[in-house]
Amino acid sequence: MHKDFRVGRFTYKASSPSILHQTASAASTDMSLTSVLFPNENCTKKQKECLESPKGDTFDIPIKRLEAISFYLQNLEIPPSIITQKRGEALFLKIGCVKCHRPFFELDDGSKVRAFSDILLHDVGEGLSDGRSEFRATPREWRTAPLWGIAKYIRASNNKAELLHDGRAKSIEEAILWHGGEAQEIKNTFMNLSARQREDIIQYIKEL
Ligand code: HEC
Incomplete structure (x- = not known):
C-alpha cells in the first residue's frame, strides 16, 4: 500500500489522486464498505461495538469491482457542446x-x-x-x-x-x-x- 503524497485531481478539495481511489474512498466514507485501499471499518472512536465487531477475512468490495466501477466512470459520455455564443x-x-x-x-x-x-x-x-x-x-x-x-x-x-x-x-x-x-x-x-x-x-x- 502506498502512503506517499500524490497530487489530487478529484473531489471538491482535490483530495483524491485517481478515479479508483475516489471510488474506494466513497465506498468507505459514504457506504462503510471496506476494500484493499480502505481496509478499516469506518467507525468513529466512540462507536465501540463497531470497532470491536469481528472482521471478516475478505473486503466488502473486491478490487475487481472497484476497477469495474472506475472503468464505467472513466467511459461516461462527455456532454456534447456546440458554441454559438x-x-x-x-x-x-x-x-x-x-x-x-x-x-x-x-x-x-x-x-x-x-x-x-x-x-x-x-x-x-x-x-x-x-x-x-x-x-x-x-x-x-x-x-x-x-x-x-x-x-x-x-x-x-x-x-x-x-x-x-x-x-x-x-x-x-x-x-x-x-x-x-x-x-x-x-x-x-x-x-x-x-x-x-x-x-x-x-x-x-x-x-x-
Ligand atoms: C481563481 C480561480 C477562478 C477564477 C478566476 C474563476 N473561477 Fe469560477 N470557480 C473557481 C472555483 C475554485 C470554483 C468552485 C468553488 C466552490 O465549489 O465553492 C468555481 C466555480 C464556478 C462556477 C460554479 C460551477 C459549479 O458547477 O458549481 C461557475 C459557474 C464559475 N466558477 C464561473 C466562473 C466565471 C464566469 C468566471 C469569470 C468571471 C470564473 N468562474 C472565474 C475558480 C475560479
Whole structure:
C-alpha cells in the first residue's frame, strides 16, 4: 500500500489522486464498505461495538469491482457542446475566467478535453470557506469546478441547480458572484460589465 503524497485531481478539495481511489474512498466514507485501499471499518472512536465487531477475512468490495466501477466512470459520455455564443466566449477569455476555468487539456494523441477547469486548488475567498482543511487544501481552497455539461445538469435538476461545493448557488450568476480571493478582481470585472455582456457569458457557459 502506498502512503506517499500524490497530487489530487478529484473531489471538491482535490483530495483524491485517481478515479479508483475516489471510488474506494466513497465506498468507505459514504457506504462503510471496506476494500484493499480502505481496509478499516469506518467507525468513529466512540462507536465501540463497531470497532470491536469481528472482521471478516475478505473486503466488502473486491478490487475487481472497484476497477469495474472506475472503468464505467472513466467511459461516461462527455456532454456534447456546440458554441454559438461567440460574444460570451470572447468575454470569458478576455476578463480572465480562463485563468482557472482552463478551456482544454491536450492529450498525447492530440485530442482535447474541454472540462473548463485547471483541476487545481484556488483560494476563492472567505465567503466560500467551509472552515475545514483537507490534506493540504485550506478551508478557502477549492478545486476549480469543471463547467462542461453545466446546462445539462441544471436541466436534469428541474432548473433547481445547486452550484458550488455546498450547493448554495441557485444559478450560474449567483455562483460567479460568490467568487472572491484569487478570483476577486476578475469577479469585479464581471460585475462591471453591462447586463447584456453578463448574460452573454452566462449563455456561453450554458453551451459548454
Ligand atoms: C481563481 C480561480 C477562478 C477564477 C478566476 C474563476 N473561477 Fe469560477 N470557480 C473557481 C472555483 C475554485 C470554483 C468552485 C468553488 C466552490 O465549489 O465553492 C468555481 C466555480 C464556478 C462556477 C460554479 C460551477 C459549479 O458547477 O458549481 C461557475 C459557474 C464559475 N466558477 C464561473 C466562473 C466565471 C464566469 C468566471 C469569470 C468571471 C470564473 N468562474 C472565474 C475558480 C475560479
